[in-house]
Amino acid sequence: MSERAVAAADVDIAIVGGGLVGASLALGLSDTGVRVLLLEGTAPASSSQPSFDERTTALGNASRRIFQALGVWADIAPHAAAIRTIHVSDAGRFGFARLRAEEHGIDAFGYVVANTVIGAALWKRLAAAPGIALRVPARPESVEITPDSVHFTVASDSGTRERASARLVVAADGAHSSIRAAAGIAAQVEDYEQVAIVANVAVDQPHEATAYERFTPSGPLALLPLHDGSYGVIWSCRPQRAAQILALDEGAYLRELQARFGWRAGRFVGAGRRASYPLKLTRAAGTVAPRTVLIGNAAQALHPVAGQGFNLGLRDAAMLAEVVANAAGDVGSQALLQTFAKWRAFDRSGVVRFTDGLVKLFADSRPAVGLLRDLGLLLFDLAPPAKSALARVSAGFGGPTPRLARGLAVRRA
Ligand SMILES: Cc1cc2nc3c(=O)[nH]c(=O)nc-3n(C[C@H](O)[C@H](O)[C@H](O)COP(=O)(O)OP(=O)(O)OC[C@H]3O[C@@H](n4cnc5c(N)ncnc54)[C@H](O)[C@@H]3O)c2cc1C
Structure with a gap:
């Protein structure tokens, strides 16, 4: 003590x-x-x-x-790692928005640590x-x-x-x-009936200080740029789906993530340990x-x-x-x-x-x-x-x- x-x-x-x-x-x-x-x-x-x-x-x-x-x-x-661009999109639909820090006269929206x-x-x-x-x-x-x-x-x-x-x-x-x-x-307490699965994921291209928020029907998927060039991935989904994702081996997880997120950030090439958090307000x-x-x-x-x-x-x-x-x-x-x-x-x-x-x-x-x-x-x-x-x-x-x-x-x- x-x-x-x-x-x-x-x-x-x-x-x-x-x-x-x-x-x-x-x-x-x-x-x-x-x-x-x-x-x-x-x-x-x-x-x-x-x-x-x-x-x-x-x-x-x-x-x-x-x-x-x-x-x-x-x-x-x-x-x-600074966030200088935020890209927001709705999976499978045409709408998206892009925010750039410089357009707001600031160096960065925030920093990921x-x-x-x-x-x-x-x-x-x-x-x-x-x-x-x-x-x-x-x-x-x-x-x-x-x-x-x-x-x-x-x-x-x-x-x-x-x-x-x-x-x-x-x-x-x-x-x-x-x-x-x-x-x-x-x-x-309001249960969102979603679980966040968190992991650090390496990509084959620079993240260029961009954070992504992709909304999917089962929950949002966020990629935050990290200091070592990888992304912090926060994948929120229904509890049953979360259990399946947690049980995947690294290769299968990366393929699922790529299918869910798309190719905008490049190819996902490696993932660290996954941890999960039930989501409630x-x-x-x-x-x-x-x-x-x-x-x-x-x-x-x-x-x-x-x-x-x-x-x-x-x-x-x-x-x-x-x-x-x-x-x-x-x-x-x-x-x-x-x-x-x-x-x-x-x-x-x-x-x-x-x-x-x-x-x-x-x-x-x-x-x-x-x-x-x-x-x-x-x-x-x-x-x-x-x-x-x-x-x-x-x-x-x-x-x-x-x-x-x-x-x-x-x-x-
Ligand atoms: C997946 C995920 C991603 C997140 N990402 C972000 C983000 O990007 N930006 C952001 O702003 N927020 C984020 N958050 C939210 C953020 O993590 C929390 O808001 C933050 O942890 C709250 O801090 P806290 O100190 O209030 O509580 P906690 O982090 O819960 O800390 C409570 C502390 O109290 C101690 N404690 C508990 N009971 C006792 C006791 N009886 N006696 C002594 N000590 C005790 C615990 O050991 C702990 O250290 C995220 C949350 C999740 C789940």
């Missing part, structure tokens, strides 16, 4: 979950002078770490700026950050939320038990959040309760179709760090929680609706809907304002922009 000199017993903020979002929040708070305890259930470099796993993540420009402000981008950038790289950069920085007590692998037990504070036991895998209390507990413990349950916040009924805040997947876990889940969760973390830095006194006050919830509401509901709508629009097999999609994609390709609006949403500018997302540090007054 990694134990830092900072005591866990009585802190201002306890963050449960040190995955992509929780670790980012801890770093965001490290300059604010508040005492932070971060509990993570699985060691960051462990092969069973659920957040820093085999996936790759498309980071928008706002996320890049947040990582720059947190001091981790320098470690991530050498392993990041392996989750393991992000995890290593965040935890390297955390190990040197002041004011943060790290407990890993450790989990909270017997969580009791009172009007003034939150009390719990820190149970480490090594068998030690510590009593701790905090003015505020942050649930960054993912879609199945136990803190969300302890706070009595309900979550609505999990939406908490609210993001705050007394002495409790939900961020990242604990607040909303999305379909990966538009690559928005982490980007949205990182903006949750950035805004919470800012609200805490601006607070004069109690960091778990009702006023602080209400400010956070209000400032995040627009971005959160907009991205959830956009992502969910995209999944459902392209899953609809009625011919008239297919035609509308074709026309929509064509008009979209021809209409610069629509493309600019999407580029801005993808870049993470729905609602108030956190200071960190503008590349500015947060410090307590």
Whole structure:
């Protein structure tokens, strides 16, 4: 167990979950002078770490700026691949759209990075950050939320038990959040009946910084350019079909993928290990309760179709760090929680609706809907304002922009 000199017993903020979002929040708070305890259930470099796993993540420009402000981008950038063109198409139909970063006056729409790289950069920085007590692998037990504070036991895998209390507990413990349950916040779960199969796939031609999103009747198929010249493939399909695809040997998988995607990106010549993720929309009924805040997947876990889940969760973390830095006194006050919830509401509901709508629009097999999609994609390709609006949403500018997302540090007054 990694134990830092900072005591866990009585802190201002306890963050449960040190995955992509929780670790980012801890770093965001490290300059604010508040005492932070971060509990993570699985060691960051462990092969069973659920957040820093085999996936790759498309980071928008706002996320890049947040990582720059947190001091981790320098470690991530050498392993990041820029997305300069996005190609969207509807399998078997004529509509397609192409977005080019230069047409929007930006260098790139975003950057694709392996989750393991992000995890290593965040935890390297955390190990040197002041004011943060790290407990890993450790989990909270017997969580009791009172009007003034939150009390719990820190149970480490090594068998030690510590009593701790905090003015505020942050649930960054993912879609199945136990803190969300302890706070009595309900979550609505909608099963898309799709499974995402993720693999790195080598091709015989350069990707030229192009990402592809191809909508098929059984689910979207995305190819993200990677730093080593290959693609991160996210193939979403019905569970039964997913089981078949997972059982294929490498050659058969590549042939199926080629048949499903076509030849636009070249010939697929090799594939790494495949991993699968059942896809659901999990939406908490609210993001705050007394002495409790939900961020990242604990607040909303999305379909990966538009690559928005982490980007949205990182903006949750950035805004919470800012609200805490601006607070004069109690960091778990009702006023602080209400400010956070209000400032995040627009971005959160907009991205959830956009992502969910995209999944459902392209899953609809009625011919008239297919035609509308074709026309929509064509008009979209021809209409610069629509493309600019999407580029801005993808870049993470729905609602108030956190200071960190503008590349500015947060410090307590
Ligand atoms: C296939 C796929 C592709 C994706 N691609 C993208 C993309 O390109 N762009 C994007 O923005 N998003 C993407 N996402 C979404 C993104 O992965 C999630 O939004 C992100 O992982 C959320 O991070 P989180 O830290 O909130 O939760 P998680 O990643 O679920 O992390 C939760 C952490 O909490 C820890 N934990 C859980 N319970 C406890 C406990 N009781 N005590 C202590 N620790 C605990 C876990 O060990 C874990 O480290 C994708 C998702 C999938 C499934």
